Amino acid sequence: MSEATDLPLWAAIAVAVFLLVGAALALIGAIGFLRLPTFYERIHAPTLGTSWGVGGVMVASMIFFSVTSGRPMMHEILIGIFVTVTTPATFLLLARAALHRDRVEKTKGVPEKHRADIVNND
Amino acid sequence: MFPFPILAVFLVLMWLLLNGFTLGHLIIGTMVAVFACWAMASLRPEKPRLGKWYLLPKLLGMVLYDVAKSNAQVAAVILRSGSRRHNPAFLTIQLQTHNHFSLAVLAIVLTSTPGSAWLEYDSNDNTVLLHVLDLDDEAKWRDMVKNRYEKLLMEIFV
Amino acid sequence: MSAIIVFTAVAVAQLMLAAAMAIASVRMFGGPRAQDRIIALDTLYINAMLMLVTFGIGTGRVIYFEAALVIGMLGFVATVALAKFLMRGEVIE
Numbered sequence: 001m002s003e004a005t006d007l008p009l010w011a012a013i014a015v016a017v018f019l020l021v022g023a024a025l026a027l028i029g030a031i032g033f034l035r036l037p038t039f040y041e042r043i044h045a046p047t048l049g050t051s052w053g054v055g056g057v058m059v060a061s062m063i064f065f066s067v068t069s070g071r072p073m074m075h076e077i078l079i080g081i082f083v084t085v086t087t088p089a090t091f092l093l094l095a096r097a098a099l100h101r102d103r104v105e106k107t108k109g110v111p112e113k114h115r116a117d118i119v120n121n122d
Numbered sequence: 123m124f125p126f127p128i129l130a131v132f133l134v135l136m137w138l139l140l141n142g143f144t145l146g147h148l149i150i151g152t153m154v155a156v157f158a159c160w161a162m163a164s165l166r167p168e169k170p171r172l173g174k175w176y177l178l179p180k181l182l183g184m185v186l187y188d189v190a191k192s193n194a195q196v197a198a199v200i201l202r203s204g205s206r207r208h209n210p211a212f213l214t215i216q217l218q219t220h221n222h223f224s225l226a227v228l229a230i231v232l233t234s235t236p237g238s239a240w241l242e243y244d245s246n247d248n249t250v251l252l253h254v255l256d257l258d259d260e261a262k263w264r265d266m267v268k269n270r271y272e273k274l275l276m277e278i279f280v
Numbered sequence: 281m282s283a284i285i286v287f288t289a290v291a292v293a294q295l296m297l298a299a300a301m302a303i304a305s306v307r308m309f310g311g312p313r314a315q316d317r318i319i320a321l322d323t324l325y326i327n328a329m330l331m332l333v334t335f336g337i338g339t340g341r342v343i344y345f346e347a348a349l350v351i352g353m354l355g356f357v358a359t360v361a362l363a364k365f366l367m368r369g370e371v372i373e
Contacts, residue, residue: 007282007283007286008282009281009282009285011282012281012282012283012285012286013285015285015286015289015337016285016286016288016289017289019289019290019293019334019337020289020292020293020296022293022330023292023293023294023296023297023300023330023334024296025193025197026296026297026300026326026327026330027296027297027299027300027303028197028200028201029200029236029300029323030299030300030301030303030304030323030327031200031303032196032199032200033303033304033307033319033320033323034303034306034307035200036200038210039313039315039316040210040212040239040241040253041210041253041255042316042319043239043253043319044196044236044237044238044239044253044255045196045200045236046319046322046323046326047196047233047234047235047236047239048193048196048197048200048236049300049323049326049327049330050234050326051189051193051234051235051236052189052190052193053326053330054326054329054330057293057330057333057334058333060337061333061336061337061345064286064337064340065342068340073342074139075139075140075345076333076345077139078136078139078140078349079329079333079345079348079349079352082349082352082353082356083326083329083352084234085230086352086356087233087234087322087326087356088229088230088233088234088240089230089356089360090322090356090359090360090363091233091239091319091322092229092233092240092241093360093363093364093367094315094318094319094359094363094366095239095240095241095242095253096241096242096367097315097363097364097366097367098313098315098366099241099242099251100367101313101315101366111212111214111251
């Protein structure tokens with residue numbers, strides 16, 4: 001912890017707040033992922049961790065390294081952009097796959113499609 | 123020479139963010155960006171046509187604000203699950219835009235918002251199937267998708 | 281003073297992220313369906329990535345950032361491949 005000792009107090013508090021908010025959102029997302037009853041509800045919970053959960057931790061890291069190194073270190077923003085753009089793509093694909101599987105198995109509570117065949121429509 | 127100027131600028135920026143700004147890295151990054159854009163051109167992707175591109179920062183601000191708000195709502199739903207039931211629902215919305223880029227951005231925005239998820243798009247009748255975690259007011263959600271986002275996206279991508 | 285604040289925050293954040301990873305692995309082993317397991321894997325690697333960035337803040341080294349970037353990129357590709365497999369039964373058609 002040698003770098004943190006010469007950190008000004010305002011930067012330490014900002015780093016701590018953003019870090020704790022990000023980690024808490026990730027934890028709440030995981031808890032929701034465990035507790036919510038159906039798959040389509042569960043798909044909402046991890047988004048908590050991948051939106052502002054990642055954002056909070058990345059902002060904390062950016063503040064910490066910018067202040068300790070004395071020049072702006074913005075490269076954490078790359079992870080932030082990357083995760084926020086890619087996670088919706090994976091969730092979208094997974095939701096379509098789950099919908100397709102549920103329709104094939106005729107699970108209750110899943111909206112029907114007009115066409116019978118949704119496999120070959122793209 | 124430069125088939126994708128915006129992509130090239132962003133690649134150079136990314137290279138400089140990763141390596142730190144020096145003249146040498148600027149030159150290497152520019153070379154990498156130019157070659158990457160040639161490789162991209164050989165894939166022949168569909169090019170976006172930007173209309174009012176200056177509205178993009180407004181869209182970004184709106185998305186960041188809405189995602190933060192939705193984070194708080196979903197966190198509240200998860201933390202008090204048991205005392206009050208939330209109301210999950212499927213929602214079919216008729217869209218107006220047929221532009222691929224508008225649809226892609228709309229899908230990413232709605233899925234990265236914790237309260238809503240984009241499940242399926244039907245290109246035949248241009249409808250989208252959403253799942254909403256806590257549907258308190260159906261008209262409010264329809265209004266948000268159609269008036270808040272879709273109109274702005276139709277102005278950005280023509 | 282500021283060292284204590286940062287150290288405590290890093291320790292608490294690491295505990296929370298470890299708990300999140302443990303919960304995600306419960307879902308990953310418990311299922312019930314394949315799509316739940318894939319989302320659990322996704323949550324697991326995102327939390328591992330956040331854990332690495334937190335380690336980076338704790339130790340003051342930038343090298344953890346690169347590991348986090350690699351995890352983020354590879355995890356995305358893995359999840360997309362698994363989702364594609366779930367949908368079609370094959371990854372490359």
